[in-house]
Amino acid sequence: MGDFNQSVILEAIRQSGEGLSRIELATATRLSAQTVTNITRRLLEGGFIREAGRTINGPGKPRVTLRLVADSRFAVGVHLDPALMTFVLLDLSGAIVRRLSVRTPAEDPHRIVEAMATTIDALIVGSGVDRSRIAGVGVAAPGPLDVEKGTVIDPPKLVGWHRVPLREVLAEATGLPVVLEKDTTSAAVGELWTRRESADDSFVFVYLGTGIGAALARDGEAVRGSTRNIGEIGHIIVDPDGPSCSCGSRGCVEVVCTPQAIVERAERAGVFGDDRRASDVATVHERFSRLCERAAECDDAAVEVLRQAAAHITVLTAALTNMLDVDRVVFGGPFWARLADVYLREIPARLDRASATRAVRTLPVDGTVVGDDVGAVGAGCVVLDSVLSPRASDLLLDS
Amino acid sequence: MGDFNQSVILEAIRQSGEGLSRIELATATRLSAQTVTNITRRLLEGGFIREAGRTINGPGKPRVTLRLVADSRFAVGVHLDPALMTFVLLDLSGAIVRRLSVRTPAEDPHRIVEAMATTIDALIVGSGVDRSRIAGVGVAAPGPLDVEKGTVIDPPKLVGWHRVPLREVLAEATGLPVVLEKDTTSAAVGELWTRRESADDSFVFVYLGTGIGAALARDGEAVRGSTRNIGEIGHIIVDPDGPSCSCGSRGCVEVVCTPQAIVERAERAGVFGDDRRASDVATVHERFSRLCERAAECDDAAVEVLRQAAAHITVLTAALTNMLDVDRVVFGGPFWARLADVYLREIPARLDRASATRAVRTLPVDGTVVGDDVGAVGAGCVVLDSVLSPRASDLLLDS
Structure with a gap:
């Protein structure tokens, strides 16, 4: 992966749901027919997409519909809440494949990270998904975050957290790339994945948790702020x-x-x-x-x-x-x-x-369509973004 | 104008102040040497830039420094304040060429627009600048704005404003393209023009006028919001x-x-x-x-x-x-x-x-370097942005 046009095409196919033909892809992405042909060949070979039927529209060659292979890649999303930790395994379409939740162990942050790693293992093993298909782990945590150290700054009721380099320790314990994101921003990413109103969708997300936070989407993307602590x-x-x-x-x-x-x-x-x-x-x-x-x-x-x-x-x-x-x-x-x-x-x-x-x-006011697990689902979507979407190419996954 | 790469090159030359050679331009803009040569030829022919001396750096051909021709294009900036209207004429470098201010006529909005048009004329005539070199008029006004109608929504002390299609009427009266912008956002644009800290400069601008407003810059650009009413x-x-x-x-x-x-x-x-x-x-x-x-x-x-x-x-x-x-x-x-x-x-x-x-x-806290005229200067910079900068290509100038 990693190629910009490739991400654009993969994201267009994902968002279509029903799949798109090569001609429709060229129109939607404004790439040349030749580029679309070359990239979709690579994506077919890599198993990310498949040919799903032909449509005959009058004379000429029938169009082949290309559809996402949802189980070609997976992501783990974790929501770290002072009371409860929620874990979801998402496939490449963003659908929840498996879900687990455990009470957050009190006191020692190291025990929390341990419990996290163990539960992630259980989630993956229980799903039967091959570990090589897991793109990474996204952790949604209450902000503010220290992105450089990869940890949470003094979250309420989790004393001692600022001394734990969460991202690094969890990456080491799971052997998977880990990205840390605010729970609020994760929720906005989950909302964008699930119900993107339009390419220039812009909304403020008001997150009602143990604490209250906000997130922001503009031009169809989550805005993160200069230290990833917006909201x-x-x-x-x-x-x-x-x-x-x-x-x-x-x-x-x-x-x-x-x-x-x-x-x-x-x-x-x-x-x-x-x-x-x-x-x-x-x-x-x-x-x-x-x-x-x-x-x-x-x-x-x-x-x-x-x-x-x-x-x-x-x-x-x-x-x-x-x-x-x-x-x-x-x-x-x-x-x-x-x-x-x-x-x-x-x-x-x-x-x-x-x-x-x-x-x-x-100003329309709505509830998110993602439900109570929006933090965990959103964190998983942050990881999928880094696989699929050209927009999130600047996200650093620590492995 | 209108070509994206051309705007990128022109903006790089402007920001350099001292000028840049073609090789330095290629490095700064990541465009090919051939593209830089072609575009700078067009800009030289159009009179936007000029050759300003040669530098010999060891063996090889001497480098020719390309510099902005500041008086190749001008913009008018107007600040509409309930008490005072300020007018500036800026050259393409953003420098103030001429300045005027008049008391805002009370009562009738139509008389204000008339006074605006007359003063803009006086500003241009007094400067001796050829009208064909004026790229347009930027008007900074207290928000909120109705961008579709091109007017101000019920500003304090200016009763009846919402019935005046300011942008259209002023464009007609002056024969120049007009863009309407919030005073706060104009101020942020002026700040970006005058002291861009870095390419990803991000700041909140707190505007202390008769009312208090805010503006936002992210990634070196003013963020305007979906109805241009941010802040x-x-x-x-x-x-x-x-x-x-x-x-x-x-x-x-x-x-x-x-x-x-x-x-x-x-x-x-x-x-x-x-x-x-x-x-x-x-x-x-x-x-x-x-x-x-x-x-x-x-x-x-x-x-x-x-x-x-x-x-x-x-x-x-x-x-x-x-x-x-x-x-x-x-x-x-x-x-x-x-x-x-x-x-x-x-x-x-x-x-x-x-x-x-x-x-x-x-969080560093500073005062703007633009001074009391920041609204008018910023409004002029909004117009110059549409000439120079690829970022503002979506600004609609009504002529």
Whole structure:
């Protein structure tokens, strides 16, 4: 691989789904018929594509449809979350072949990397896929990242992480190339892979995890920023009346929009009918789910808490869309599915009112189509990007 | 013009300042010697470049230095501000050949466009430059813009603007191609023209005008957003204790960081020794200047007001840099020069403390080198970009 035109052709075939003939490929890629013939011959020989039927369109030679061989290459995607690690094996079409998840071991970062390597092995062995067909491992992690050292900078609840060169250690333990990416950017890459609206698709991705982050796509590509740390939005102020924050300010995203903050507000509103206060991650998750269930059952207090949360996340989203001038907003992340009903009902009209460009356009708001595993799937897509797509040729895979 | 390689070569010669030989050009642009020879011949014939001396470097043919002919093409840059309109005539090197400014006529937008056309004529006639050498007019205006209609959407203090197709009317009145650009983005383009740090220069530009706006440069280019309205940051909350805002929130940039807001705080702090409150634009400007003078004379109350303003603008700047992950911050706009001393003393350390990536890098903070006319100069550079630079080939000049 590695040839630019080859990547362009392979990506065009992948995106077509149904496959393309050589003539259609030449039209789509603007390459000459001769170049398309030469490159597709190489791709056929390499097993990346296959001939899948002939179409006869009037007189002349029948057209041969070329289709992606999805099981010619695979990628592993890992989502490193403080509570749960999710692992997916993707084929070259981006489809999930196998999925595993394990609880993130507490305390020692080295044990986490060990568990990661072991689970990746189990994932590959269990799938029966030949190791030589695995293009690499993508790890989605909470930012900020230190890309030079290949590690995560002090993620919450994972003390000592900044001393572990995650990328290197994992590459050594698995014998596979490893790329590290922010969970938020991974999610945006997953969204682009799965539902590319257009070649110049541009959106802001609001990621609802244990923390809240953002990612950006422009011209159909994820924008990564100069240190690959785009989208650190935890201290944008969204509620002047909000609680104080460790940064010295008040009402930041981190203390207003996170699941923990929303659960706290629900507790104060008496949604759970007790005066307990959730402190550990597990209880917060459990109460968050109960809050969303109550809201679905039309419990007034629960609905009101979520409506307020939607109002606050709209303040953040408007700050992002007014600054970034994108075409649409995508929500996703592990907590999205439970919030989708209320958020999709509340946010669009609020966002429109706050939009600086409302006189010239409306901003569609959608949930990601990738689902809860968007971080892991996206991380796998980052690896597939480096195989398929000419755009990501600058990604450095450490092996 | 219009040829991509030709633009690449012309831009390389411009950026070199001192000029380049054909061999140096081939190295810098990675074009073949033959291509460079062919294109430079065309550029010489067209009068865009000239031969400027020979250098003998050891044996072999002496190298001929090719230099830009700065007066081969010109551009007009206009800054439309609610109080003042600034006009500059730039040569192809980006240097200011002539400058004019007139008060913005009140009330009727049509009278403003008329005054614009008349002043542009006076600028060109007064310079003695042949009209056929004017590549076009760039107009920097406060956003948001309606690019399709070629007009400004309800700018403050210019009622009725949205009904004037500014770009078309001005093109008709002047007989020149016109491009409309946000004042903030124009400023970033001016900065890129004047001090390009590197080919992948990336910065956020914080524009301090009657309103506060931002612009973004990435990979050495201005990022414009999908409706050319990037950088609408007036309602990002920077002070939870701040005054209420027309948007329904509190402590937004618009009611905390603008000259008017700073003057109000100075009035409340007794800086001016009276209990008057400035209401019109002229008084605000005058009091703003006095406030900055007092601070320069070490008046405690005045210094404290500006330090607080610096703290607030840092909250905004940190929100932008943490979201955008750029390499540096540039301040500019009509009010920058007066604030520079205090802001450059206060902001860098505060910004570093608030930076999500402080563990991996520091963020340089600078003032723009273009000065108070950055909007008008930048608008002229937008036009020159369309002549010189391959990057801006997608800009539509309406003639």
